[in-house]
Amino acid sequence: MTERRQAISVPLAVAKVTGSVRALPPESVPVEQAYGRILAENLYADADIPSFDRSAFDGYALAAKDTESACPDRPLEFEIVERIAAGQVGTKAVGPFQAVQIMTGAPLPPGCDAVVMREWTQEYVREGKAWVVLKRAMRVRDNVSLRGEEAKQGDLLVGKGTVIHPGIAAVLASLGMTEAKIGRRPVVGVMATGSELLQPGEPVRPGRIRNSNAAMLAAQIERAGGECRYYGQVPDELEPHLATYRRMLAECDLIVSTGGVSVGDYDLMPRVYATLGAALLFDKVTMRPGSVTTAAQLDGKLLLGLSGNPSACYVGFELFARPAIRLMQGAEAPFAPLIEGELLADYPKPNPFTRFVRARIVYRDGKVGGVPVGFDKSSSLTSLAEANGFIVLPGGSRGYKSGDRVKLMLVDDRDGAEWPWGDDGDG
Numbered sequence: 001m002t003e004r005r006q007a008i009s010v011p012l013a014v015a016k017v018t019g020s021v022r023a024l025p026p027e028s029v030p031v032e033q034a035y036g037r038i039l040a041e042n043l044y045a046d047a048d049i050p051s052f053d054r055s056a057f058d059g060y061a062l063a064a065k066d067t068e069s070a071c072p073d074r075p076l077e078f079e080i081v082e083r084i085a086a087g088q089v090g091t092k093a094v095g096p097f098q099a100v101q102i103m104t105g106a107p108l109p110p111g112c113d114a115v116v117m118r119e120w121t122q123e124y125v126r127e128g129k130a131w132v133v134l135k136r137a138m139r140v141r142d143n144v145s146l147r148g149e150e151a152k153q154g155d156l157l158v159g160k161g162t163v164i165h166p167g168i169a170a171v172l173a174s175l176g177m178t179e180a181k182i183g184r185r186p187v188v189g190v191m192a193t194g195s196e197l198l199q200p201g202e203p204v205r206p207g208r209i210r211n212s213n214a215a216m217l218a219a220q221i222e223r224a225g226g227e228c229r230y231y232g233q234v235p236d237e238l239e240p241h242l243a244t245y246r247r248m249l250a251e252c253d254l255i256v257s258t259g260g261v262s263v264g265d266y267d268l269m270p271r272v273y274a275t276l277g278a279a280l281l282f283d284k285v286t287m288r289p290g291s292v293t294t295a296a297q298l299d300g301k302l303l304l305g306l307s308g309n310p311s312a313c314y315v316g317f318e319l320f321a322r323p324a325i326r327l328m329q330g331a332e333a334p335f336a337p338l339i340e341g342e343l344l345a346d347y348p349k350p351n352p353f354t355r356f357v358r359a360r361i362v363y364r365d366g367k368v369g370g371v372p373v374g375f376d377k378s379s380s381l382t383s384l385a386e387a388n389g390f391i392v393l394p395g396g397s398r399g400y401k402s403g404d405r406v407k408l409m410l411v412d413d414r415d416g417a418e419w420p421w422g423d424d425g426d427g
């Protein structure tokens with residue numbers, strides 16, 4: 001008789017996987033190539049930001065107190081003593097009822113504490129001197145960006161472990177960094193198993209199917225931030241499994257296989273792990289699809305045996321490989337966000353295990369909801385083309401009705417979330 005496997009809960013399985021990986025040593029890349037990578041150091045302001053008082057508008061810098069009596073009936077005249085563009089520093093002392101013509105971003109000259117927008121003024125020449133006339137009073141700091149108003153020297157600007165997006169690229173550049181220190185992308189070895197598999201370019205033959213999981217996993221690895229190294233598809237024979245697996249162990253940081261984890265005669269992954277001496281973390285999870293997802297550890301490396309069934313493979317990857325890949329890059333928030341939203345169609349099936357219904361997450365009328373996509377079986381493939389998330393239904397629940405509140409897992413998210421599962425049960 002086949003040995004019965006001990007199933008563990010999803011949160012426990014996720015915790016076992018995430019507890020088995022650690023951040024890889026960081027590396028540096030040019031800031032222009034850092035988009036989507038994970039920052040490996042805290043970014044602190046190296047100076048006050050902005051680093052000097054500067055004009056926020058094109059206009060005239062002057063002392064606000066000189067403008068107190070200005071009004072439409074009694075305009076005030078200021079002598080223009082200098083004109084400064086952004087990048088220039090004024091050289092003239094500015095006395096009472098004098099002004100400096102100033103452009104946006106230029107440093108405020110000493111003696112000035114406000115800027116009048118050009119549109120509020122008129123400029124003319126009289127007796128060989130340039131003058132500007134003003135019809136309203138200004139207050140100190142009007143139209144001025146003050147030194148340190150955004151951040152003070154030493155302030156934390158961006159935390160280590162954050163996914164770099166365009167705003168963070170701007171911060172890096174503003175700190176004078178040409179290179180960003182980031183987590184190295186783990187090299188993720190992928191092996192597809194199954195004598196039935198054809199390469200996508202091969203003609204179909206009776207009983208055979210095209211290998212779609214390899215292409216799917218390559219894209220999932222890319223989305224998670226890993227570097228996919230594909231080792232091809234192996235037939236259901238132990239020797240090619242072992243040979244390929246040994247190469248992956250030597251060359252990769254994380255190993256993902258698809259297929260062969262169940263109890264069929266040709267499901268060889270359990271024997272692969274046993275032969276290699278890997279320590280099993282789990283080989284059954286109380287989830288659907290993907291219940292036979294297996295995880296093991298060898299020489300400090302995480303080995304993930306995903307199901308061959310396309311939907312089960314997809315779900316297993318997002319639940320286990322994704323946070324592992326992100327943690328290996330040093331992410332602080334490695335998980336896909338799990339949020340509450342509305343179920344947008346009836347889902348009558350009972351859920352003996354936690355169910356991950358492949359879904360289209362939609363944002364409509366200020367609300368977020370999930371629509372189950374098409375054909376809903378562990379073996380389904382084409383409906384995945386529509387999915388950008390999962391509806392997560394807890395184990396032990398019965399059918400759900402359209403409009404019910406449910407948990408939605410956003411697998412297309414980029415920034416990540418901290419532990420989404422709560423401290424008990426299924427999140």
Ligand SMILES: Nc1nc2c(c(=O)[nH]1)N[C@H]1C(S)=C(S)[C@@H](COP(=O)(O)OP(=O)(O)OC[C@H]3O[C@@H](n4cnc5c(N)ncnc54)[C@H](O)[C@@H]3O)O[C@H]1N2
Nearest residue numbers: 192194211212213214259260261262267307308309312378
């Ligand atoms: N007696 C039992 N049978 C099965 C159980 C069980 O508990 N007891 N679990 C079922 C569940 S649930 C799943 S899921 C599958 C898991 O199967 P394996 O991980 O062993 O995968 P394979 O047997 O290799 O293939 C399953 C299925 O997927 C197709 N496949 C495989 N690789 C690919 C690929 N690269 N691209 C596309 N499709 C692929 C394969 O042809 C099979 O149809 O086991 C159930 N059985």
Ligand code: MOO
Nearest residue numbers: 289290291312378
């Ligand atoms: O492992 Mo299977 O995908 O639960 O249906």
Ligand SMILES: [Mg+2]
Nearest residue numbers: 260262264267
């Ligand atoms: Mg099988």
